[in-house]
Amino acid sequence: MQDELLQFKLQKVWTLVDLPYGKRAIGTKWVYRNKKDKRGIVIKNKARLVAQGYTQEEGIDYDEVFDPVARIEAIRLFLAYALFKDFVVYQMDMKSAFLYGKIEEEVYVCQPLGFEDPKFPNRVYKVENALYGQHQAPRACLIYVDDIIFGSTKKELCTEFEKLMHKKFQMSSMGELTFFLGLQASQKDDGIFTSQD
Template sequence: MREEFNALQQNQTWTLVPFHPSQNLVGCKWAYRVKYKSDGSLDRFKARLVAKGFHQQEGLDHNETFSPVAKPTTIQLILSLAVQNDWSVTQLDVSNAFLHGHLQEDIFMVQPPGFLNPSKPQHVCKLKRSLYVLK
């Protein structure tokens, strides 16, 4: 969890601002996953901070919902081009991917569980970048 939290802070995902009652707060929670090596043995435990996006209201908190992903057919096409043209292909494992741009709407989230800022306990996070599950 510490590694994910540090990555979120390093990428300036949010700033702490005073809470105002007019703000629609989005919750968050830690999602845990077991990562395995290619041979099936245990590699590590991964924690990811996810937003509780179901608290958002369309038109008020967001207008569109989409996530840029590559379709399997696109990946197959690129791999077949690499084979045909004798290109080298390298597989990457990105530990913290920040693929989404800056947010255009003001979205406020509670401070992550276990990482409450002791000097600003009543503040909330104003998101500058998107989190997982955020609409």
């Protein structure tokens, strides 16, 4: 939980303010998850603070939403193309991806329970960057990341891209693609083999 709040501070996600007259603050909650490796062994316990986006009202707390979702068909098509072009697929992980996107709407959230500021317990946070759970978070993140150019097949340009990503975001290189969104992948000379539990 402390790591998550540290990310909020590093990314300047919010600012502690008095709630302006006529505005309302939406709640927050903690979501806990166990991250597992490809064998199903728990490798990390994760806590994520999310906005209770279901209490947001269209036209008041958000205007336009767009939720990019990776469909399994698109992933399979990408892997088939990589195999056809004889590419090796590598994977990177962006830490707290949504926290990078800027939001334009004026949104306030309550302080998380147990983590209230002792000097200002009645204040709320004005949200500057997208927060998991907000309706506009996926769109804000996509717009921010979309400014970075993707797509090179030359190894040295891929290395430059990785350096750029590390400079802009907190990234970790995970090596060759083996486990992605519940899909297990094995890259061999004669093909890419996938399976899913």
